[in-house]
Amino acid sequence: MSAPEPAGDRVFAATRWTAIVIIPFLVVAASLLFAFPDRTGELFAWSIAPPLSAYLLASAYVGGICFFAGTAVARRWHRVRHGFPAVVVFAGALLIATLLHLDRFSQNLPFVVWMILYATTPLVVAGLAVAQRREDAGAPDDVDVAVPSAPRIVLVAIGAAAFLFGAALFAAPEWAVGFWAWQLTPLTAQVTGAVLSLSGVVNAPLLWDARWSAFRVLFPSQLVSLAAIAVSLLVRSGDLLWERPMTPVFVGLVAGAIVAYGAFTAWCELRHAAASRDRRGARRP
Template identity: 65%
Template sequence: MTSAGRPSKAGDDRILPVTRWVAVFIIPFLVVADVLLYAFPTRAGELFAWAIAPPLSAYLLASAYLGGVWFFLRVATVRGWHRVRHGFPAIVLFAGALLVATLLHLDRFSHNLSFGVWLTLYATTPFIIAVLAVVQAPRDPGIPDAADAVIAGFARIGLALIGISVFAFGAIMFAAPEFAVSFWAWKLTPLTSQVLGAVLSLTGVVNAALLWDSRASSFRILFQAQLLSLSAIALSLIAGRDDLLWDRPMTPIFIGVMVVGLGLYGGFVAWCEFSLRRAAASRVTVA
């Protein structure tokens, strides 16, 4: 505490105004990308940064952006840095991977305004978000909220292992895109393989944080965003079912993983909501 009795900056759990404003700045770009990729996937070469075929790849990238909209909206509005902090390393890795993929495949991109925006955002976002994460890091008090819940060890380890497995698979798609092209559930190019690998990295980085943080309040928003993305992917598989290659074993495997993932993530999000609401109600009753 300071001499005036106010909390010191370290551990005050405050989200700085600059962090909120960066989130507000990013949201419109994600919304526009979602509209373009969902509504006009076959015109991505004209309206987006590059031509994406088949549409299912565009839908999958859009699903990550959809989760990002929710995440950054909450960064801009929620109280408590610890509630969103574990999403920042995931964004850094995702954006950084897309920057690398872009530089490796510049010949695939369109020479239009969308590509200029794409390149500018991915050349700056990973570094800006990384700096914000470092500056904000000491503000996490490291203790549960007044109305919080503890995530059981088996759930934390299980979700972390799922995330790490998905991350490893995404890393293979990014590091060996030609190999991924040969077995994936729909047609890919080396560029779309690396983009999808970057998308898969998100859940791995977020879930790994469960190994050292047991606060339900730290993951409520992040898993809401992930569940939103998973739901969007599930709908995309229905909309883009004609793109699926049913002669490849990866197709039923991917669909099965999606179904299981929806069940697990949906159950975890429901548990977080119930537990945190119950904790809040108990606190009010005691007070």
């Protein structure tokens, strides 16, 4: 048996085209949810109330747009590979939630599109990740920085907490209905759980991968999503149930996450810029 070809860190054409195909659906869905949250029953796959639940799902889609745009133009596979498991988990969770609550969905074209997308996306994205797995040999970019273990562990812990909480909402949606920061149904509770799970799956690879280049697309995408959630909380503050203890906790967690993720991303980017300057300086005669 011949030896396998060495990893080339390529992004396959199929991976790029999958990202390009997914982006318009995310753009349309996010636009509809943000612009017409009160008309989701006719324009979207199901009627979502209150509008803040629609905004939360749209915020996840905004982050997805940034990630898949980065995938479409990425020159190396390792720069985007850690986002693919998160897509599989998120899309798979929404497929399960859909099948559990089919009676809540509208019998319209948006639902048909929704069903096709969520029935195929987890399989397609997982298949691409498996097909590309040998492309990343663990080598850093030509200009790269190693993230120290302390901030990596902190971010993994934050992500794990978000994932576990999201998993609890998904597994016991009726429990979430009674205490969440805004009114939920069992379906929107599971959708909320799926959204919260994203950061946990994205952050987990920090346990074994210290290359900042492997997260330069993912963390800005998470920041964009968090910023969209923060704006949603401001715009739809009337949907928040301030008599519930979870409301100030959730608002505080979103604000804290923006500060933590923003500071971490800025710090890594400053170190990366310094490494780039050092490399250019070393090349000068």
